[in-house]
Amino acid sequence: xxxxxxxxxxxxxxxxxxxxxxxxxxxxxxxxxxxxxxxxxxxxxxxxxxxxxxxxxxxxxxxxxxxxxxxxxxxxxxxxxxxxxxxxxxxxxxxxxxxxxxxxxxxxxxxxxxxxxxxxxxxxxxxxxxxxxxxxxxxxxxxxxxxxxxxxxxxxxxxxxxxxxxxxxxxxxxxxxxxxxxxxxxxxxxxxxxxxxxxxxxxxxxxxxxxxxxxxxxxxxxxxxxxxxxxxxxxxxxxxxxxxxxxxxxxxxxxxxxxxxxxxxxxxxxxxxxxxxxxxxxxxxxxxxxxxxxxxxxxxxxxxxxxxxxxxxxxxxxxxxxxxxxxxxxxxxxxxxxxxxxxxxxxxxxxxxxxxxxxxxxxxxxxxxxxxxxxxxxxxxxxxxxx
Amino acid sequence: xxxxxxxxxxxxxxxxxxxxxxxxxxxxxxxxxxxxxxxxxxxxxxxxxxxxxxxxxxxxxxxxxxxxxxxxxxxxxxxxxxxxxxxxxxxxxxxxxxxxxxxxxxxxxxxxxxxxxxxxxxxxxxxxxxxxxxxxxxxxxxxxxxxxxxxxxxxxxxxxxxxxxxxxxxxxxxxxxxxxxxxxxxxxxxxxxxxxxxxxxxxxxxxxxxxxxxxxxxxxxxxxxxxxxxxx
Ligand SMILES: Nc1ncnc2c1ncn2[C@@H]1O[C@H](COP(=O)(O)OP(=O)(O)O)[C@@H](O)[C@H]1O
Ligand SMILES: [Mg+2]
Numbered sequence: 209x210x211x212x213x214x215x216x217x218x219x220x221x222x223x224x225x226x227x228x229x230x231x232x233x234x235x236x237x238x239x240x241x242x243x244x245x246x247x248x249x250x251x252x253x254x255x256x257x258x259x260x261x262x263x264x265x266x267x268x269x270x271x272x273x274x275x276x277x278x279x280x281x282x283x284x285x286x287x288x289x290x291x292x293x294x295x296x297x298x299x300x301x302x303x304x305x306x307x308x309x310x311x312x313x314x315x316x317x318x319x320x321x322x323x324x325x326x327x328x329x330x331x332x333x334x335x336x337x338x339x340x341x342x343x344x345x346x347x348x349x350x351x352x353x354x355x356x357x358x359x360x361x362x363x364x365x366x367x368x369x370x371x372x373x374x375x376x377x378x379x380x381x382x383x384x385x386x387x388x389x390x391x392x393x394x395x396x397x398x399x400x401x402x403x404x405x406x407x408x409x410x411x412x413x414x415x416x417x418x419x420x421x422x423x424x425x426x427x428x429x430x431x432x433x434x435x436x437x438x439x440x441x442x443x444x445x446x447x448x449x450x451x452x453x454x455x456x457x458x459x460x461x462x463x464x465x466x467x468x469x470x471x472x473x474x475x476x477x478x479x480x481x482x483x484x485x486x487x488x489x490x491x492x493x494x495x496x497x498x499x500x501x502x503x504x505x506x507x508x509x510x511x512x513x514x515x516x517x518x519x520x521x522x523x524x525x526x527x528x529x530x531x532x533x534x535x536x537x538x539x540x541x542x543x544x545x546x547x548x549x550x551x552x553x554x555x556x557x558x559x560x561x562x563x564x565x566x567x568x569x570x571x572x573x574x575x576x577x578x579x580x581x582x583x584x585x586x587x588x589x590x591x592x593x594x595x
Numbered sequence: 596x597x598x599x600x601x602x603x604x605x606x607x608x609x610x611x612x613x614x615x616x617x618x619x620x621x622x623x624x625x626x627x628x629x630x631x632x633x634x635x636x637x638x639x640x641x642x643x644x645x646x647x648x649x650x651x652x653x654x655x656x657x658x659x660x661x662x663x664x665x666x667x668x669x670x671x672x673x674x675x676x677x678x679x680x681x682x683x684x685x686x687x688x689x690x691x692x693x694x695x696x697x698x699x700x701x702x703x704x705x706x707x708x709x710x711x712x713x714x715x716x717x718x719x720x721x722x723x724x725x726x727x728x729x730x731x732x733x734x735x736x737x738x739x740x741x742x743x744x745x746x747x748x749x750x751x752x753x754x755x756x757x758x759x760x761x762x763x764x765x766x767x768x769x770x771x772x773x774x775x776x777x778x779x780x781x782x783x784x785x786x787x788x789x790x791x792x793x794x795x796x797x798x799x800x801x802x803x804x805x806x807x808x809x810x811x812x813x814x815x816x817x818x819x820x821x822x823x824x825x826x827x
Pocket of ligand 2: 641642643763
């Protein structure tokens with residue numbers, strides 16, 4: 209492309225303006241990439257959910273338990289295929305900073321219902337055979353160096369330990385996953401071990417949340433209604449919803465973040481468009497006489513217009529490349545810090561591709577009018593204006 | 596090649612509702628290899644005439660035949676292509692692209708051809724050799740003197756070897772010494788390289804360098820006797 213150098217020289221002819229334009233594009237692209245990554249991370253939990261699973265929780269609060277006795281009643285209801293239950297264990301490994309989710313599960317039924325946690329058969333049997341056993345995610349095992357057979361001490365908070373203040377769990381299995389959005393940083397332990405301890409404290413027979421597998425995802429709403437009706441007159445009323453909206457309850461704590469993020473993103477894109485369009489408009493206007501000279505030399509309008517358009521695209525694409533690179537570095541740096549809130553936070557191809565599309569569209573839109581101006585400039589008129 | 600044949604040329608500009616006739620039934624013949632100086636008061640239509648000969652403006656009526664081609668009827672892209680092959684332009688001001696070096700400025704017309712990079716280089720160096728600036732190829736216009744800039748513009752005008760050169764007050768913005776150099780160069784292009792040249796000028800000394808002098812007044816050519824310049 210013999211005109212590439214000419215385009216580049218034109219794009220950088222006013223150094224300060226070119227640098228400022230590229231910087232503003234880069235900053236905007238970084239912002240867009242990171243915001244988009246946050247949205248993806250927030251919604252990944254929901255994406256990992258399964259339409260055939262319902263979550264039953266205490267109607268008053270997610271923090272309050274439900275009786276274990278509900279299990280059989282739910283199981284016998286029409287449309288229900290299987291029931292399992294689990295509880296948020298809380299607790300800390302050494303220090304509050306070392307956060308990861310610890311979940312007490314009814315082991316057999318839980319992993320049958322959540323095949324996305326992939327566990328080798330022999331490890332699974334070892335876990336089932338040891339009530340002090342636990343299953344951890346591959347990433348968690350890498351992060352803290354936990355190996356099979358290691359004992360992991362957890363300082364209890366919600367649930368006081370059997371002796372002293374530390375629970376001890378033995379790593380019996382390590383799970384991996386191939387499903388997008390599933391977190392590999394969790395620890396699962398036996399609910400029945402927890403319940404033994406609670407029974408000693410006369411607080412046995414309580415569970416956190418039931419998960420129901422239903423026969424037909426399209427009947428989810430009807431089953432959910434039926435479950436809640438079943439316990440309408442019981443001491444603990446229930447709230448049943450799809451796994452997806454259950455996940456979203458967590459997200460709602462942050463307000464409607466996705467919406468906010470999109471509004472901010474749109475504002476950034478718009479501001480960027482103004483910056484780029486202004487740069488190109490100024491560039492083209494200053495060059496009217498030169499465009500006339502080039503036309504005199506035989507350059508056609510279409511070629512000159514393309515050169516202006518290419519110049520505009522060059523600026524936005526250079527800005528995009530710098531911005532995307534920065535976003536990648538920032539996301540790598542930040543993901544460690546915020547993995548506590550957003551375990552699946554990582555820059556993926558999608559925001560990078562999206563921001564490239566935005567950069568190209570902005571380059572094209574801000575270049576198109578100056579390009580038309582260049583293409584349409586009449587030599588004699590342009591010469592008269594400057595003479 | 597390079598001969599100009601003009602018959603009953605009219606050019607009328609429209610200014611608001613008014614019609615402003617600039618050239619009014621002008622006829623002239625310029626022979627191949629001629630060096631014509633075009634003089635006349637400001638606003639008499641010299642630039643307009645030059646633009647019409649060069650095909651960057653279109654006549655209202657009349658006939659403009661350059662190197663055997665009737666360009667009055669040619670349009671747009673075809674005209675642009677014809678221009679790049681047959682005409683070299685030299686203006687008073689704003690000739691060069693400031694972000695390109697002398698070499699790259701001269702190379703511009705060749706970018707529109709199918710020539711290879713190596714061939715382009717040969718042509719550019721040859722042209723810059725003619726104007727005596729091979730030692731300035733990497734200089735940008737702002738690093739050149741006015742006279743040097745104008746020589747680069749001439750090198751660019753001749754790089755695709757057109758038969759006809761059109762110069763609109765090429766020395767109008769130069770000091771006396773540089774102006775002399777430019778005129779000498781144009782004369783050489785005329786004599787040695789057989790270029791047909793039409794040069795607009797205000798300067799009688801410049802006009803003397805031409806072989807023929809034509810006066811334009813209010814859009815009409817004045818009968819000019821064989822000039823002293825031609826005799827010289
Ligand atoms: N594009 C145009 N629109 C309107 N009037 C024009 C245009 N070009 C030239 N003119 C008018 O035509 C006349 C001749 O202009 P020009 O050819 O530039 O004269 P010169 O070069 O002899 O000074 C002037 O009165 C000028 O105002
Ligand atoms: Mg003029």
